[in-house]
Amino acid sequence: MLQNLVVELGAWRWFVFGLLLLMAELVAPGTVLLWLGLAAIVVGVIAFFLDPGWQVEVVAFAALGLAAAVAWWRFGRPNNAAESDRPMLNRRAERHVGKVFMLEAPIVNGDGRMRIDDTTWRVSGPDLPAGARVRVAGADGITLLVVAEA
Incomplete structure (x- = not known):
């Protein structure tokens, strides 16, 4: 039953999966599910226009999710190591x-x-x-x- 529903959705399954991941990000913040959700939506766009087959879609989702998470970790996250005006605040001794x-x-x-x-x-x-x-x-x-x- 569920398998038939997933197959019948076609490319829309990736959009639904991506939106579910984005909604899960609201409940469990940490930005990991955000990038996976966006990767699923991108795979949905690819599947909508090209219909590459489910194997290619899964590999594309894994690659895009990993690339987005690594790119965010490397370039996009805030620099928490900025100089403080009180560097010994939590090291009183x-x-x-x-x-x-x-x-x-x-x-x-x-x-x-x-x-x-x-x-x-x-x-x-x-x-x-x-x-x-x-x-x-x-x-x-x-x-x-x-x-x-x-």
Whole structure:
């Protein structure tokens, strides 16, 4: 029954398939179904005028869908790696590297805490008394690695 319907539709099956893919793109966005839908519509146009046979139509659909997706991935997608005016926005610990701060509490056995602005940070470094000046040498996750500042 379904097979007979698909055969009777002829080239229109590609238009219907393409529109179904485009409607599915609305429900599950990600632009993959968009390019497959457009490829199906192009194959429908080809099948409407040339009637190349279903094998050629399927190969053309696969080739056009792949070519459209690759072309979009290579040339059309937005550049999300653009320079930001706040490059350390989501890397808060790393933005303190190189800065000098004063310890409010001592570092004992290599571990301590330091207050920067309104945040208390865990610090790791040599044992130092409260009030010592330290330079942030790096970050290990949410722990600031500090060294004594001369």
